[in-house]
Amino acid sequence: MKKDIILSGVGGQGILSIATVIGYAAIDSGLYMKQAEVHGMSQRGGDVQSHLRISSKEIHSDLIPFGGADIILSIEPMESLRYLPYLSEEGWVITNSTPFDNISNYPDINAVKEEIGKIKKHILIDADDIAKNIGSPMSMNMVMVGAASDFLEIDFEKLEKGIRFIFGSKGEEVVNKNIEALNAGKEFSEKFRNK
Amino acid sequence: MAFYAFEMSEKYQVPVLLRLTTRLSHSRSGVEVKPLKNENELKLPEDKRQFVLLPAIARKRYKMLLANQEKFESESETSPFNTYYEGKDKSIGIIACGIAYNYLMENYNDSPCPYPVLKVSQYPLPRKQVEKISSECKQLVILEEGAPMIEEMLKGYLGNCLNIRGRLDGTLPRDGELNPNLVLRALTGKITEMKTVPQIVAARPPKFCNGCGHIDAYNALNEVMKEYGDGHVLADIGCYTLGALPPFNSINSCVDMGASITMAKGAADAGLFPAIAVIGDSTFTHSGMTGLLDAVIENTNMVLMIMDNSTTGMTGGQDSHAVDRLVSICEGLGVNKDHIIRVIPLKKNHEEMVRIIRQEISYNGISVIIPTRECMQTLKRKTKANK
Numbered sequence: 273m274k275k276d277i278i279l280s281g282v283g284g285q286g287i288l289s290i291a292t293v294i295g296y297a298a299i300d301s302g303l304y305m306k307q308a309e310v311h312g313m314s315q316r317g318g319d320v321q322s323h324l325r326i327s328s329k330e331i332h333s334d335l336i337p338f339g340g341a342d343i344i345l346s347i348e349p350m351e352s353l354r355y356l357p358y359l360s361e362e363g364w365v366i367t368n369s370t371p372f373d374n375i376s377n378y379p380d381i382n383a384v385k386e387e388i389g390k391i392k393k394h395i396l397i398d399a400d401d402i403a404k405n406i407g408s409p410m411s412m413n414m415v416m417v418g419a420a421s422d423f424l425e426i427d428f429e430k431l432e433k434g435i436r437f438i439f440g441s442k443g444e445e446v447v448n449k450n451i452e453a454l455n456a457g458k459e460f461s462e463k464f465r466n467k
Numbered sequence: 468m469a470f471y472a473f474e475m476s477e478k479y480q481v482p483v484l485l486r487l488t489t490r491l492s493h494s495r496s497g498v499e500v501k502p503l504k505n506e507n508e509l510k511l512p513e514d515k516r517q518f519v520l521l522p523a524i525a526r527k528r529y530k531m532l533l534a535n536q537e538k539f540e541s542e543s544e545t546s547p548f549n550t551y552y553e554g555k556d557k558s559i560g561i562i563a564c565g566i567a568y569n570y571l572m573e574n575y576n577d578s579p580c581p582y583p584v585l586k587v588s589q590y591p592l593p594r595k596q597v598e599k600i601s602s603e604c605k606q607l608v609i610l611e612e613g614a615p616m617i618e619e620m621l622k623g624y625l626g627n628c629l630n631i632r633g634r635l636d637g638t639l640p641r642d643g644e645l646n647p648n649l650v651l652r653a654l655t656g657k658i659t660e661m662k663t664v665p666q667i668v669a670a671r672p673p674k675f676c677n678g679c680g681h682i683d684a685y686n687a688l689n690e691v692m693k694e695y696g697d698g699h700v701l702a703d704i705g706c707y708t709l710g711a712l713p714p715f716n717s718i719n720s721c722v723d724m725g726a727s728i729t730m731a732k733g734a735a736d737a738g739l740f741p742a743i744a745v746i747g748d749s750t751f752t753h754s755g756m757t758g759l760l761d762a763v764i765e766n767t768n769m770v771l772m773i774m775d776n777s778t779t780g781m782t783g784g785q786d787s788h789a790v791d792r793l794v795s796i797c798e799g800l801g802v803n804k805d806h807i808i809r810v811i812p813l814k815k816n817h818e819e820m821v822r823i824i825r826q827e828i829s830y831n832g833i834s835v836i837i838p839t840r841e842c843m844q845t846l847k848r849k850t851k852a853n854k
């Protein structure tokens with residue numbers, strides 16, 4: 273088993289929590305894991321990208337090769353397109369559809385969605401809306417983890433455990449809301465694929 | 468590796484450097500944790516003058532260091548971090564250093580590498596293995612992140628002793644980070660096919676957080692500097708370095724911690740007027756104070772702005788040594804009290820800030836303006852914690 277995942281979004285949106293939850297679940301499942309982050313200045317409203325690799329065999333490179341990613345998991349729609357050179361022929365783009373518009377020349381969102389629609393395998397999910405509906409807008413990133421969960425080849429319970437690991441100190445309510453978000457994302461993703 | 472480095476350091480009584488390259492520093496993975504080494508007993512060195520590096524002693528110590536070189540080399544030859552892989556195809560021999568080895572092996576996930584590979588992760592170079600690979604193979608390919616140090620060493624100044632490929636002959640790019648695809652191209656000429664980025668994707672440069680005080684401070688500074696044009700503001704490293712980017716374009720330098728003040732002083736000495744230095748509170752206490760003392764002693768005609776957000780914003784909000792001490796530090800260094808002025812960088816104080824910056828530019832001597840307002844990130848964290 274090997275999954276190469278590009279995580280993308282805008283600094284401050286919560287990519288690191290995604291990486292931590294999946295990474296924790298991977299290690300907890302006895303898998304190898306490597307994660308390379310783009311740090312520093314990019315954290316302030318700039319584009320951020322992280323390479324997350326999980327595998328049952330030892331992982332060599334810290335960076336995912338171009339043309340090698342199984343999944344681009346993006347919490348911002350335009351950002352999902354920025355990393356297309358990494359996507360493999362059969363790879364999935366799973367992206368939030370709510371734009372994070374903090375630049376003056378942000379493209380027309382419909383054009384962005386159209387570009388995403390051109391990708392053979394994609395899931396477009398309004399994670400912001402789903403998170404709001406369950407009363408926890410901050411859990412948008414866990415909705416995205418849920419949306420990708422069927423592709424990770426990691427037990428769903430391990431992801432829940434990962435959530436408990438990073439949010440545990442914030443109390444049971446926060447943990448439960450995030451697990452609810454995880455489930456909601458998974459459910460939407462299934463529906464989207466069966467459409 | 469750090470464990471091993473500490474042991475070597477103890478064994479030879481020398482500092483051992485753990486060299487990290489960018490990607491390695493920003494990468495994590497599962498690690499096996501050994502039991503902690505016990506701390507050394509607190510004791511004086513046997514040679515009590517070991518660190519008294521007067522010329523006579525330093526000369527002696529340098530001889531000791533030189534005498535150890537052979538041992539360092541043989542340590543490298545037997546190091547578990549330097550491995551030799553016997554590949555069958557001797558048309559190429561690969562020397563892969565540090566993280567470049569990972570990029571190499573990424574290309575041989577499914578089949579073994581056909582070429583001999585010397586992986587180097589401990590220096591000095593393991594001479595025996597280097598001799599073996601260079602005598603057995605027709606050609607060497609050197610894979611190194613960063614500068615082509617080993618490649619230059621092995622190639623020699625005249626470049627005619629060995630058949631060596633790498634960053635210097637264009638087999639790999641001369642600069643920039645390596646990756647698995649570049650290494651594949653270097654070895655096989657194969658160019659990875661990849662999708663292109665759709666044209667509508669716009670650049671998203673980093674930005675100040677909403678509400679950051681640096682924004683208001685730069686807006687005021689920019690208004691004043693309109694009269695003087697570009698090239699008067701020497702700055703430093705921190706979140707406020709974002710002032711170099713549009714829409715602000717406020718600052719003209721960022722060299723190393725503390726250089727804002729010394730560069731502005733040098734510029735003022737050379738006749739630049741006005742000369743403005745911009746530094747963060749934390750960078751100021753790290754290495755700006757000595758420069759300020761110099762400016763005080765010569766009463767240099769410059770304005771120093773210490774951007775006090777009460778934290779080390781850029782590196783993640785660690786505590787700043789400057790908190791509650793900036794004014795007393797400046798006074799202690801001898802800045803005239805009347806020319807140490809705190810302002811609160813808020814939109815509503817814009818006119819006041821503009822007036823104060825103008826006024827201090829017109830004062831012939833050293834002034835310090837301290838825009839003071841907490842970083843939005845640490846503020847948010849504190850408010851959350853208090854809830």
Ligand SMILES: Cc1ncc(C[n+]2csc(CCOP(=O)(O)OP(=O)(O)O)c2C)c(N)n1
Pocket residue numbers: 704705706707724746747748749750751774776778779780781782787
């Ligand atoms: C010699 C050195 N050590 C450490 C760093 C890492 N570093 C980057 S910015 C910074 C300090 C930033 O704090 P401050 O000056 O208060 O500015 P702020 O980011 O809060 O605006 C540090 C320590 C560095 N660039 N150089």
Ligand code: SF4
Pocket residue numbers: 316674675676678679680681706776780781842843844845
């Ligand atoms: S982290 Fe703090 S200092 Fe840095 S841009 Fe954000 S608010 Fe400003």
